[in-house]
Amino acid sequence: MSEQFDAVDIIRIKRDRGTLSPAQIDWTIDAYTRGAIADEQMAALNMAILLNGMDRPEISRWTAAMIASGERMDFSALGKPTSDKHSTGGVGDKITLPLAPLVAVFGVAVPQLSGRGLGHTGGTLDKLESISGWRAQLSNDEMMAQLADVGAVICAAGAGLAPADKKLYALRDVTGTVEAIPLIASSIMSKKIAEGTGSLVLDVKVGSGAFMKDEAQARELAETMVALGTDAGVKTAALLTNMSTPLGLTAGNAIEVEESVEVLAGGGPQDVVELTVRLAEEMLEAAGVRDADPARALQDGRAMDVWNRMIEAQGGDPRAELPVAKESETVFAPADGVLVELDALSVGVAAWRLGAGRARKEDAVQAGAGVRLHAKPGAVVRAGEPLMTLLTDTPEKFDRAREALETAVVIAPEGARPAQQLIIDRIA
Numbered sequence: 467m468s469e470q471f472d473a474v475d476i477i478r479i480k481r482d483r484g485t486l487s488p489a490q491i492d493w494t495i496d497a498y499t500r501g502a503i504a505d506e507q508m509a510a511l512n513m514a515i516l517l518n519g520m521d522r523p524e525i526s527r528w529t530a531a532m533i534a535s536g537e538r539m540d541f542s543a544l545g546k547p548t549s550d551k552h553s554t555g556g557v558g559d560k561i562t563l564p565l566a567p568l569v570a571v572f573g574v575a576v577p578q579l580s581g582r583g584l585g586h587t588g589g590t591l592d593k594l595e596s597i598s599g600w601r602a603q604l605s606n607d608e609m610m611a612q613l614a615d616v617g618a619v620i621c622a623a624g625a626g627l628a629p630a631d632k633k634l635y636a637l638r639d640v641t642g643t644v645e646a647i648p649l650i651a652s653s654i655m656s657k658k659i660a661e662g663t664g665s666l667v668l669d670v671k672v673g674s675g676a677f678m679k680d681e682a683q684a685r686e687l688a689e690t691m692v693a694l695g696t697d698a699g700v701k702t703a704a705l706l707t708n709m710s711t712p713l714g715l716t717a718g719n720a721i722e723v724e725e726s727v728e729v730l731a732g733g734g735p736q737d738v739v740e741l742t743v744r745l746a747e748e749m750l751e752a753a754g755v756r757d758a759d760p761a762r763a764l765q766d767g768r769a770m771d772v773w774n775r776m777i778e779a780q781g782g783d784p785r786a787e788l789p790v791a792k793e794s795e796t797v798f799a800p801a802d803g804v805l806v807e808l809d810a811l812s813v814g815v816a817a818w819r820l821g822a823g824r825a826r827k828e829d830a831v832q833a834g835a836g837v838r839l840h841a842k843p844g845a846v847v848r849a850g851e852p853l854m855t856l857l858t859d860t861p862e863k864f865d866r867a868r869e870a871l872e873t874a875v876v877i878a879p880e881g882a883r884p885a886q887q888l889i890i891d892r893i894a
């Protein structure tokens with residue numbers, strides 16, 4: 467079949483800082499998905515996009531072309547509003563677990579398609595798979611039935627959703643081109659728009675443990691994604707939130723489920739509760755629900771009831787004991803003072819090296835592995851006091867995990883105050 471364009475011409479346009487036409491973009495995504503553009507050509511184009519950027523109409527068309535590469539889900543038959551949350555990923559970010567059932571309490575359906583972890587950021591599906599029997603793969607019909615019955619579902623995206631993105635993301639992952647804002651924004655938003663949610667709240671992380679290390683970049687990503695969502699008819703808002711230190715007191719799989727259940731039982735760390743409640747308020751507002759009190763639904767057991775039903779509907783036993791790591795080691799405070807820094811990236815890398823994360827997609831994760839924190843920035847600590855517990859089934863991993871933590875902790879004289887603000891801004 468003769469092709470409409472030549473891949474080399476398309477690469478040259480972006481290399482020379484030009485603008486791709488809608489027809490060129492449509493062809494590029496379609497030709498790559500069906501194998502008419504080779505991986506090395508797409509890698510070169512991705513790098514040109516990373517270096518030279520894309521304008522808003524180009525990003526919008528690129529996103530639309532990725533949506534058109536697969537199926538588009540439709541929840542209108544449910545007869546209730548739908549809302550979803552996407553986080554750009556961080557360390558200890560277990561918010562989806564309490565958030566999805568919490569929002570469903572108020573009659574909003576939450577179709578939460580989630581992923582697995584790669585590198586130092588954890589994946590929601592890996593965490594939930596530490597619950598005995600729980601199943602991540604659901605058919606579209608099963609998903610629809612669970613949304614009608616329970617109101618919330620957290621599951622893997624089916625292969626039919628934005629297949630162009632699956633191929634493109636795998637290529638970006640091995641060619642140093644993940645960090646391009648047009649490519650991240652279109653990748654995330656193509657999946658969220660194809661998923662068919664009516665409204666969307668984005669949690670764009672800023673800081674060492676996030677994709678975006680500085681606020682200006684995170685802001686640009688958030689603004690780009692909000693514009694893409696809004697243009698596609700999805701009511702979209704974003705929060706910029708701090709990821710310079712881990713969220714909550716756990717980074718791992720089973721230990722993050724345990725902490726999420728504490729939040730659903732009305733307890734849990736203050737930062738996890740604050741972000742869960744704030745995101746719930748945003749999702750409910752976007753879905754048109756007024757006068758809801760999500761903080762109360764955590765206290766009075768309504769969110770926990772939906773959680774239990776959501777886990778059971780996917781074959782899990784919410785009351786089963788969670789796996790526990792076979793071995794543990796303690797990291798102690800090196801001095802007296804105030805803990806002013808506990809670096810998210812270092813803790814994420816340590817948890818990953820302990821076995822909580824994977825280096826390659828096909829690797830297995832250890833359910834019990836991870837890092838438990840005993841103090842957060844702002845806490846007064848004494849030399850020799852436990853700061854963290856490292857958990858793994860494979861003790862030979864302790865040394866490399868400790869190496870990752872060598873510069874993670876900064877303790878200042880008492881009276882010092884860490885600069886920490888969990889919710890930095892809202893973009894809509």
Ligand code: URA
Nearest residue numbers: 635649650651653654
């Ligand atoms: N998550 C995605 O789904 N895509 C990206 O490009 C980055 C993070």
